[in-house]
Amino acid sequence: MASLKLTPSSSPISIPKVVGGVPCSRKGVSFLVKAEHSSSSSSDLQGKCQRRLVVTFGIVAPWISLLSRAPVSFAAESKKGFLAVSDNKDAYSFIYPFGWQEVVIEGQDKVYKDVIEPLESVSVNLIPTSKQTIKEFGPPKQIAETLVKKVLAPPNQKTNLVDASEHDVDGKTYYQFEFTVQARNYTRHALGVITVFNGKFYTLTTGANERRWEKMKDRLHTVVDSFKITV
Secondary structure, rough: OOOOOOOOOOOOOEEEOOOOEEEOOOOOOOOEHHHHHOOHHHHHHHOOOOOOOEEEEEOOOOHHOOOOOOOEEEEEEEEEOOOEEOOOOOOEEEEEEEEEEEEEEOOOOOEEOOOOOOOOOOEEEEOOOOOOOOOOOOOOHHHHHHHHHHOOOOOOOOOEEEEEEEEEEEEEEEEEEEEEEOOOOOOOEEEEEEEEEEOOOEEEEEEHHHHHHHHHHHHHHHHHOOOEEOO
């Protein structure tokens, strides 16, 4: 396990690892796909990760405390080609492409993915924090580089932060970022958005295989732009 220092006053919290920005479970955890058909190859990809990384973000908190499922309501179709998810307990919402299926993974609050294209997915993670805003962790580029290099990619894969920016919506600050993760046989092009609210650090990531980026990028930007705290 590794420790990353972001601020002098910070202490470590545990963060589950993901493969190239795709959420993965610990060894021995099975995946439940809420659809009649599932892709075994995508489950294999999700199940490769076995270690957890300690990153300094605020307080010590095991991910096991986040495994309770919050009530989720589905809108019929908030935008053409998309479906909406609203989590009333954790106070966030976003939309995802029509046709993606929900995948239940330990340590992830929500995951939706294309069962045919395993790198096309969206996931939401929440971890406790004592910080009041995302700005307390540092500027967008610094935080994005930390997440991409230490959390969103295995150490043996090459990463590149393409862009990072800050924007405010309804008085809440969000950091958005774009990055790539290069594995031996593929490159994943991904987007993320992070924020802090009511003692929780929110991370939404989505992406696709680089070969499908031009086809998917507008839809993926729509997903990231849709993420909002609903309180």
